[in-house]
Amino acid sequence: MTDFALSLNAVHRRFRQGTNELVVLKDAEFHMVPGEMVALVAPSGSGKSTLLHIAGLLERPNEGDVLVAGRSCGQMEDKARTAMRRASIGFVYQFHHLLPELSALENVMMPQLILGVGQKAASERAMELLDYMRIGPRAEHRPGELSGGEQQRVAIARAVSNSPQVLLADEPTGNLDPSTSDHVFGSLKSLVRQSGVAALIATHNHDLAAQMDRAVTLDGGRVVPLDLSVDPAR
Numbered sequence: 001m002t003d004f005a006l007s008l009n010a011v012h013r014r015f016r017q018g019t020n021e022l023v024v025l026k027d028a029e030f031h032m033v034p035g036e037m038v039a040l041v042a043p044s045g046s047g048k049s050t051l052l053h054i055a056g057l058l059e060r061p062n063e064g065d066v067l068v069a070g071r072s073c074g075q076m077e078d079k080a081r082t083a084m085r086r087a088s089i090g091f092v093y094q095f096h097h098l099l100p101e102l103s104a105l106e107n108v109m110m111p112q113l114i115l116g117v118g119q120k121a122a123s124e125r126a127m128e129l130l131d132y133m134r135i136g137p138r139a140e141h142r143p144g145e146l147s148g149g150e151q152q153r154v155a156i157a158r159a160v161s162n163s164p165q166v167l168l169a170d171e172p173t174g175n176l177d178p179s180t181s182d183h184v185f186g187s188l189k190s191l192v193r194q195s196g197v198a199a200l201i202a203t204h205n206h207d208l209a210a211q212m213d214r215a216v217t218l219d220g221g222r223v224v225p226l227d228l229s230v231d232p233a234r
C-alpha cells in the first residue's frame with residue numbers, strides 16, 4: 001500500500017447559511033504522496049480555503065476522515081489535533097503573517113520553540129533554512145525591513161521548519177510581481193523536492209500550476225484532476 005502524506009477520505013463539509021445548507025465539499029477524495037507538488041486551481045467560492053482548512057486540521061469535516069502521514073485525524077480531540085497540526089503541517093499564506101517584532105531568524109525558530117526544540121538547535125535549523133532560501137544575510141532583520149519576496153521566503157522557511165509531512169499554501173506568491181513570484185516559487189519548489197514534504201498549493205497562476213506535478217480543481221464539491229492544457233481559462 002502506498003504511504004500517503006495526506007489523504008482525504010469521503011470528506012463532506014456543509015455550512016448553514018440562514019435557513020439554507022451550503023454543501024462545499026461532497027464526498028471529496030484526495031491523496032498526496034511525499035515530495036509531491038499539487039496545484040489547486042479553482043474559481044473563487046468553490047471551496048479552496050475550506051479544503052485547505054480541513055487538510056490542515058483547522059476545521060473538521062462533517063463526515064469523512066483526514067489522514068496525515070497515515071494517522072487518522074477526523075475523530076481526534078482538539079488537543080491531539082492541535083499537536084498533530086503543529087508537528088506535521090506547515091502553512092504559507094498570500095500575506096506572510098510574520099510576527100513584526102521578531103527578526104527573520106526568530107520567526108523561523110518560533111514553530112520549533114513551540115514544539116519544545118532547544119534554542120541552539122532551533123536557531124541552527126532556522127539559519128540553514130534561511131540560507132537555503134537565499135536570505136541568510138537578512139536573518140537579523142525584522143519583516144518590515146525586508147522586501148515582499150524576502151518576507152515570503154521567510155514565511156516559507158518558517159512553514160517547513162518543523163519538517164512537516166504536509167505543506168499547505170494559499171496563493172503563496174499572489175502578492176508578488178511576476179519576476180519575484182517566479183524566483184520565490186523556484187526556491188519553494190526546490191525546498192519541496194529536497195525535504196520530501198507533500199505540498200498542496202492553491203493558485204490562480206496557471207504558469208506556476210503547470211510547473212507542479214499535477215493540478216486538481218473542485219467540481220461540485222469533489223476534488224478532480226485538472227488538465228491545464230485544455231483549461232479554457234488559460
Ligand SMILES: Nc1ncnc2c1ncn2[C@@H]1O[C@H](COP(=O)(O)OP(=O)(O)OP(=O)(O)O)[C@@H](O)[C@H]1O
Nearest residue numbers: 015016017022024043044045046047048049050051
Ligand atoms: N464558516 C462559514 N460559514 C458559512 N459559509 C461559509 C463558511 N466558510 C465558507 N463558507 C462558504 O463556502 C463557500 C466556499 O468558501 P471558500 O472560502 O472555501 O471558497 P474559496 O474557493 O476559497 O474562495 P476564495 O478563492 O474567494 O477565497 C463560499 O460560498 C463561502 O461563502
